[in-house]
Amino acid sequence: MDTQKNKTHRGRKTGGKAKKKSGTPGARGSNPKAFTFQSIGKTERRVQRNLEKDERRVHVPMMDRAPKVAPPAIVAVVGPPRSGKSTLIKSLVKRYTKQNLREIKGPITVVSGRRRRLTFIECSNDLNTMIDVAKIADLVLLTVDASYGFEMETFEFLNVLQTHGFPRVMG
Structure with a gap:
């Protein structure tokens, strides 16, 4: 499929706008002594701001070491054998994920909310x-x-x- 070629823009070569945009220097460019500082307060603020900007460039910004995602809350299920630890973990996983868990091998992390995760650990x-x-x-x-x-x-x-x-x- 061919792509459509549009006509490119051609700038003005004659007329008022062309004269204005041509290389003729304006009043500010030709007489720098006429346009000095008007106000001492503005000048001080401008100088201070430029110094602060230069100082900020010198110092390296501190890194934000806070984690973007909070670590999961760790829930340990403890008890004697055949007391229902595995059944409890399986039912909690089914509650949050709506999927059956056949075997528990190690810690299980489940998303329980928009910004919350839970890690279940079964303990002997x-x-x-x-x-x-x-x-x-x-x-x-x-x-x-x-x-x-x-x-x-x-x-x-x-x-x-x-x-x-x-x-x-x-x-």
């Missing part, structure tokens, strides 16, 4: 692992098997969290 029943996960978590969800009750590790975990004042815990 080992006390050291629970404390390590609680150090990085913003929220700890504690699951308990209602038919069995609290286990000794759960009480120890709650005591350690209470003495150190780690994150928020919900049961």
